[in-house]
Amino acid sequence: MIDIVIDTQLASLFTSAAFIIVGLFAAIFLDNIIKKIIGIAFIEEGANLFIVTLGYKPGGIVPIFLPGMDAEWFALNSAYPLPHALVLTSIVIGASTLAVMLAIAIVLYKKHGTLSTSEILGDK
Amino acid sequence: MNELIPLMVIIPIACGLLLNLLHKKDTAIKILAIVVAIVLPIIPLLSNYGLHYFGGHAPLIENPILLETLPSQISQSALAIFHPAITYSYESLQKLFIFVLGIVAFFAIFTSLNETKKVSGPYMFLMFMGTAAVTALLLSNDIFHMYIFFEIAALCQVGIILVSSTKENYETALKYMILGSIGGPLLLLGIGFILGAVGSVNISDIIYAINQNLVNPFSQTFLIGFGLILFGWLYASGLPPFHTIKSSIYSKALPHSAALLQSFTVVTFIAMGLVIFRIFSYLPFLKVIILVFSLIAMILGVTMAIIQTDIRRILGFLAVGELGYIGIGLGIGTTLSITAGLFQAVNEILITALLFIGFGTVFYLTNSSDTKKLGGLITQNPKIAIMVLLGGFAMAGVPPFNGFQSKLMIIESALKAGFPEISIIAVLVSIVTFMVFMKAFYSVYLKPKPQDLSIVNENIPKSTILSIAVLLIICLIIGLFPQLVTDNISPFVAGLI
Numbered sequence: 154m155i156d157i158v159i160d161t162q163l164a165s166l167f168t169s170a171a172f173i174i175v176g177l178f179a180a181i182f183l184d185n186i187i188k189k190i191i192g193i194a195f196i197e198e199g200a201n202l203f204i205v206t207l208g209y210k211p212g213g214i215v216p217i218f219l220p221g222m223d224a225e226w227f228a229l230n231s232a233y234p235l236p237h238a239l240v241l242t243s244i245v246i247g248a249s250t251l252a253v254m255l256a257i258a259i260v261l262y263k264k265h266g267t268l269s270t271s272e273i274l275g276d277k
Numbered sequence: 278m279n280e281l282i283p284l285m286v287i288i289p290i291a292c293g294l295l296l297n298l299l300h301k302k303d304t305a306i307k308i309l310a311i312v313v314a315i316v317l318p319i320i321p322l323l324s325n326y327g328l329h330y331f332g333g334h335a336p337l338i339e340n341p342i343l344l345e346t347l348p349s350q351i352s353q354s355a356l357a358i359f360h361p362a363i364t365y366s367y368e369s370l371q372k373l374f375i376f377v378l379g380i381v382a383f384f385a386i387f388t389s390l391n392e393t394k395k396v397s398g399p400y401m402f403l404m405f406m407g408t409a410a411v412t413a414l415l416l417s418n419d420i421f422h423m424y425i426f427f428e429i430a431a432l433c434q435v436g437i438i439l440v441s442s443t444k445e446n447y448e449t450a451l452k453y454m455i456l457g458s459i460g461g462p463l464l465l466l467g468i469g470f471i472l473g474a475v476g477s478v479n480i481s482d483i484i485y486a487i488n489q490n491l492v493n494p495f496s497q498t499f500l501i502g503f504g505l506i507l508f509g510w511l512y513a514s515g516l517p518p519f520h521t522i523k524s525s526i527y528s529k530a531l532p533h534s535a536a537l538l539q540s541f542t543v544v545t546f547i548a549m550g551l552v553i554f555r556i557f558s559y560l561p562f563l564k565v566i567i568l569v570f571s572l573i574a575m576i577l578g579v580t581m582a583i584i585q586t587d588i589r590r591i592l593g594f595l596a597v598g599e600l601g602y603i604g605i606g607l608g609i610g611t612t613l614s615i616t617a618g619l620f621q622a623v624n625e626i627l628i629t630a631l632l633f634i635g636f637g638t639v640f641y642l643t644n645s646s647d648t649k650k651l652g653g654l655i656t657q658n659p660k661i662a663i664m665v666l667l668g669g670f671a672m673a674g675v676p677p678f679n680g681f682q683s684k685l686m687i688i689e690s691a692l693k694a695g696f697p698e699i700s701i702i703a704v705l706v707s708i709v710t711f712m713v714f715m716k717a718f719y720s721v722y723l724k725p726k727p728q729d730l731s732i733v734n735e736n737i738p739k740s741t742i743l744s745i746a747v748l749l750i751i752c753l754i755i756g757l758f759p760q761l762v763t764d765n766i767s768p769f770v771a772g773l774i
Contacts, residue, residue: 180455181459193455196459196462197462197465200465201465204465204472225348228348229350233476235472235477236469250432250458254455257450257451257454274451
């Protein structure tokens with residue numbers, strides 16, 4: 154039996170790539186609006202996961218400077234907090250985009266009686 | 278007075294939020310919207326040039342006392358120079374574009390308040406929020422901040438389409454959102470790649486890291502980041518392959534909001550284009566890529582405008598074609614060409630706004646924008662017809678209007694840089710633009726009035742006529758005294774090159 158050892162950061166990067174590929178496939182090729190929206194959510198989360206992963210440091214500590222800590226030791230061992238802060242904002246943006254898209258989907262479903270993008274958009 | 282720099286973004290956001298809360302209180306909305314719309318172009322004139330650090334967190338190197346207390350890994354590395362906070366950079370170029378954007382926003386809001394019978398708080402909120410978002414795009418010296426306001430601007434554009442209550446607006450909004458929701462995260466991913474390579478999202482820091490060889494700018498990480506950011510730029514500015522959806526967006530908006538939406542597009546194009554230019558100018562193929570997309574935009578824009586029958590769609594495609602001129606200026610990459618491109622951007626914002634509001638009067642009178650169903654409207658209001666005609670001359674580059682000056686500069690710069698082919702294409706596209714515009718003008722104003730054409734509103738509000746007249750006068754003044762604009766652009770371009 155072969156043991157596959159893969160480190161956390163690499164695994165996380167692969168997961169985010171998988172999220173983005175699956176999301177792109179769903180957003181481009183699937184016809185159902187809801188499935189498209191789920192695909193878009195996958196792309197967004199994939200991008201967020203990718204950025205979170207950038208801040209990861211193997212064996213690193215939470216980037217909070219507590220009293221009594223040696224500044225030099227902290228600088229060497231803490232995880233990089235900037236990507237985490239950025240992702241928080243990005244999640245909010247993603248949530249609002251999804252909310253607007255779902256609202257449009259509801260209106261269009263009421264108007265056309267279908268969730269099929271090809272039927273709703275036709276040749277527009 | 279660097280404190281005024283963030284106010285250019287904060288005031289429209291705060292006003293927008295307040296207007297949203299004032300829903301149904303028409304008089305209060307009107308007063309507040311007009312007051313803030315007047316303030317928008319004034320703040321950039323009052324503010325001094327400089328940088329604004331949010332939270333007051335300047336780079337560590339500016340605070341030697343604090344720097345001494347920090348470990349050597351920070352104090353003796355690039356981290357001491359890097360910007361820890363979001364930074365706004367306000368220079369002559371930002372001043373010019375925020376001022377012009379403020380003028381267009383004022384006229385769009387002014388005409389909107391007088392043309393629509395029922396004032397909508399959320400609609401006003403979206404107009405102000407969109408203006409704040411593109412202003413932030415211009416000011417931001419930070420690629421992540423750019424992404425945030427890129428998304429907010431896209432959401433506001435969709436919102437404006439949704440509240441416009443035009444036919445099939447929801448379908449267009451959905452299409453735009455799906456494309457945007459793919460473009461947005463891919464842009465974020467590109468920013469992630471750059472962040473991973475440099476460790477900062479501040480543009481000055483990224484440029485510093487490249488210039489000091491702290492990173493390898495030709496690495497795959499950088500190149501993938503470049504590709505993804507370029508994709509986001511193409512989407513946001515409606516360059517091919519997104520030109521069709523962009524012109525659809527304009528055609529589904531009410532005329533005054535279409536005037537504002539096109540200004541958002543041009544400003545986003547400039548803001549993001551300059552960011553790409555600043556960071557990736559070392560790439561030998563960057564200028565070629567910008568030139569190729571711009572030429573395609575020019576040619577596709579005007580050729581697709583020929584076959585349209587809806588005046589708003591014609592203007593939408595012509596606006597895409599005009600965007601190509603700006604791209605050519607950036608793509609040639611000389612001091613003269615970039616100045617010409619940015620000058621063209623200012624002119625395009627003003628001229629297209631004039632035409633959208635001008636042709637919008639036709640929609641206001643007849644509730645139709647289909648050229649097949651329109652005709653003979655010159656008798657209805659000859660003054661507006663003449664002003665629209667002059668606006669069309671300005672767009673096509675007829676002297677003495679501003680469009681002539683900027684297009685002449687672009688052609689001149691292309692010839693000087695050794696691209697006579699581009700000059701020929703630019704002249705040809707200009708001729709076709711003139712032809713397309715005259716065809717639309719003839720269909721709407723000059724051809725015999727169809728029997729079944731009914732006039733819904735007899736009188737056009739005086740505010741609309743005033744807006745068109747003032748925009749035309751501004752175009753004429755810039756055409757006669759181009760240095761009023763170019764003097765503000767040249768110092769920025771000199772620093773850029």
